[in-house]
Structure formats: structure tokens, C-alpha cells
Amino acid sequence: MMKYSWWFFMVIAFAKANSLQAQSSQVKIEKEERIDQSDVPAPIIATIADLAKDTNVKYYKETDDDRVSFEGKFKKEGNRYSAEFNVTGILEDVEVEVDKKSLDENLRTAITTRLDSIASRWRIEKMQEQYLPQSSISQLNQNIDQRTFDNLELIVAFKTDGKIYRKELLFDTNGFLIQSRDVKRIAYDFLLF
Secondary structure, rough: HHHHHHHHHHHHHHHHHHHHHHHHEEEEOOOEEEEHHHOOOOOHHHHHHHHOOOEEEEEEEEEEOEEEEEEEEEEHHHOOEEEEEOOOOEEEEEEEEOHHOOOOOOHHHHHHHHHHHHEEEEEEEEEEEEOOOOHHHHHHHHHHHHHHOOOEEEEEEEEEEEEEEEEEEEEEEOOEEEEEEOOOOOOOHHHOO
16 A cells, blocks of 8 residues: 555656646747738827837737737837737837847856856847836837847747757846746758757
8 A cells, every 4th residue: 555655646746846847937939910000009009100200110919828919010220129019008118129249248248158058059049129118208219229228138049969949038137037938949940050
């Protein structure tokens, strides 16, 4: 009898460990579809007009698991912008795509050190400065102009033991990792390395 209770205990412990592991690892499986401006809530269009000025805006509906949001994408002064809103039209963040070379050397070094600790082979696929909502759109635009961003979001491809995987990593302005999510794998990974 004691032999079976020990076995039962091990099965339960293993199941709980797997359950905790599944809860702690977030996976980003994002679906983005282009939509017409007429399908976008009016508050979003007004806010985007203040951010984008007179540039052409493309609108998207984004689904990430059970979460739905709207996104306006545009180019301004040679930079790619993305403004994300919740379904009620509240601005969540503005992201501006940047090149790794444009970062402060200390920030670049801190991020590189952290990426090296994850895997010896990696490649940054996308880097964006993240600007969180401010008290006004003019203040937000001023922060963007001065590049006083709140966080830095990266999509990074890693290669370990011949396997390629991606992560979305969020760093603060000092290079400390705030959040990490796995990103669903794309079929042409073999072309990266």
C-alpha cells in the first residue's frame, strides 16, 4: 500500500509542476488584420490624427489570445509608428521602430549582456521604443521628439541546440528585463542563421 501512495504522490507533484510551468510561460500568438477606418472607434481616429499629423494611417484589429485591440500604423519623419488602443478607444502605448545603433551605449551593452545570457546565438528582428500615455497628446509628442521613452520592446530570434525560437522582451530604460513572452514560430526560421 505504501508503494502505491508514494507513486500517487509523485504523479500529483509532477502534474502540479507542469501546471505551474505552463502558467508562468506566456506565449504571444498575435493575429493582426487590416481594417477600414470606418470600422475603427471614433476616439482612436481623433487621437491618431493628433499623433500622425497629415500622414497616411493604416488601421488594424489585433487579437492576442482573448485580448482584442486596435492599432494605427504610420510613418512620420522616416520612422515607423504604431499606436495601440483598447476596444473602448483608450490609448495603451505608442511604439517607434528604432535601430540598435541609435541606443545609448550603456543601454545597448546591458541588453546585449542579457541576450547573451539567454543564448549564445541571437538576432534582433525588431526593436521599438515604447511610449506610455501621458497627460496630453502634446506631452506624448514631446516625449517622442526628445526620445524619452518608457521601455524598449524587442523581438529576438534565439538559436540553441539547433532549434530556433523567438521571444518578445520588454526592457526598461536601464536595460533591465521587465517581461518575456514566447512568440509563435514562423516556418522560414532556417533562413535566419
